Amino acid sequence: MYLMSREDLDKVIVDFIGAGFLEMKGDSFRMNRLLVPTEKGKRFYEEHQAWEEEMPSDPRLFAHWIRFQEEKFPLTVGTSIMEIMDRKAIDFDKLLHNLKKVYEHVRHQNGIADLQVHAPADEQKIRQVEQLLNRAIPASFRQVLLSWSSQVLFFWSLYGTASSLSLENKDTHLSHEVIIPEIGQRKISCGGYMEGIWNAEKLADYEKFRRDHLWLDTEWNHFWRDSFIFTLHGNGSCFGIYEPTGEVIYLSIHQEMHGWRVGSSFETFIYHWFGIGCAGHWGEDFLLFAEPPGSYVHSDSLNSRLVKKWLNLG
Numbered sequence: 001m002y003l004m005s006r007e008d009l010d011k012v013i014v015d016f017i018g019a020g021f022l023e024m025k026g027d028s029f030r031m032n033r034l035l036v037p038t039e040k041g042k043r044f045y046e047e048h049q050a051w052e053e054e055m056p057s058d059p060r061l062f063a064h065w066i067r068f069q070e071e072k073f074p075l076t077v078g079t080s081i082m083e084i085m086d087r088k089a090i091d092f093d094k095l096l097h098n099l100k101k102v103y104e105h106v107r108h109q110n111g112i113a114d115l116q117v118h119a120p121a122d123e124q125k126i127r128q129v130e131q132l133l134n135r136a137i138p139a140s141f142r143q144v145l146l147s148w149s150s151q152v153l154f155f156w157s158l159y160g161t162a163s164s165l166s167l168e169n170k171d172t173h174l175s176h177e178v179i180i181p182e183i184g185q186r187k188i189s190c191g192g193y194m195e196g197i198w199n200a201e202k203l204a205d206y207e208k209f210r211r212d213h214l215w216l217d218t219e220w221n222h223f224w225r226d227s228f229i230f231t232l233h234g235n236g237s238c239f240g241i242y243e244p245t246g247e248v249i250y251l252s253i254h255q256e257m258h259g260w261r262v263g264s265s266f267e268t269f270i271y272h273w274f275g276i277g278c279a280g281h282w283g284e285d286f287l288l289f290a291e292p293p294g295s296y297v298h299s300d301s302l303n304s305r306l307v308k309k310w311l312n313l314g
Contacts, residue, residue: 016041090267092148095274098313099154102191102277105312106156109163113156114194121150121200129200133207138228138241140266145200153196154278157189164189165310167288167303186288188307192278197270198230206232210240213253223251223259230266237283241266250283257283261295268296275299277311 013035016022021041037045099115106113121129126145130136137145158164165188196202206229217224227240227249236253239262248263260283263269272289276299280286289297289304298304308314 090271095270098274098277101313102156102311103154106158109158109161111156111158111161111163114153116151116153116196117149118151120148121145125150125200129203132204135207135228137203138243138246138266140246141198141228141230141241144267144270145198150200151196152198154192155194155196156191156277159189161189165307167306186285188279188285188288188310190281193231193233193281195232195234197278203230206230206238209238213251216253221259223249227251233281235282250286252283257286260286262286262290262297264296272297272299272304275313276304276307277313279307279311 013022017035020038021044022035023038096117099117103113103115123146126137126142136142167186167188209232210224210227210229213224223240223242226243228243229238229240229251232238237257238251240249240251241247242249242259242261246265247261248266248269250257250260250262252258263272276289276297280289286297287295289299289301289307291298291301299308305314
């Protein structure tokens with residue numbers, strides 16, 4: 001066992017992950033995630049077991065000694081293990097293309113749809129909003145506001161038409177901290193939110209909504225206190241970024257599904273949810289699109305593939 005600071009340990013692990021020697025497995029609750037060696041990592045270990053005899057006697061030097069010479073992974077300031085694991089190069093043009101295809105498909109089915117994507121915000125506007133909120137916008141969300149759009153309004157509905165999709169909830173989702181309803185089959189006939197997916201101009205209203213519900217927090221969870229809301233669902237529920245972890249969670253005044261994690265970060269959540277045309281509306285709908293035992297929406301889960309085919313995205 002070698003002694004080092006947690007910061008040094010995190011940097012070493014990030015290097016290992018970035019170089020392809022380790023990967024993280026497990027469900028979306030971080031306490032259940034495990035670091036395991038990849039095949040490349042196993043080969044490296046077998047080929048370099050002799051290093052054990054060369055390790056420094058001073059444990060404080062271990063974090064520096066263990067760096068790889070040939071496959072160094074460049075770190076950025078503030079990089080964390082989970083950011084490395086969840087980072088994706090998001091093709092915003094492709095995401096917008098998906099939304100347009102769903103919009104056209106729904107209108108062709110005589111359904112209702114609305115799609116508006118506004119220009120990105122500039123740094124000055126973001127700082128003004130943060131000053132009004134008296135808090136910083138989470139980095140993952142901030143990046144999207146600056147690089148893609150300050151407001152995305154997307155909503156579609158096939159209610160009243162002959163088109164809907166029935167999906168089975170065949171898997172069991174487990175949680176020690178969230179009340180999860182038992183659901184079997186659910187019909188999907190709408191997606192997105194009339195309020196919009198996000199809107200920088202409304203963040204102050206969302207912040208007031210959050211503060212008005214702080215009293216619902218308990219001694220066991222502080223989801224209202226520790227979240228940054230980016231859209232309202234119109235039924236006493238909303239999506240927020242849970243700042244202690246950066247995850248996107250579902251918040252509800254009705255308690256069911258309250259605190260349910262749907263994405264590892266804002267960017268990865270929209271990557272996967274936009275990938276299935278923002279299908280779903282109620283909290284229970286998002287159980288259908290995860291890959292159990294995890295809870296995050298995933299655009300390649302079994303039900304997600306069915307939705308993409310139904311919406312002409314497959």
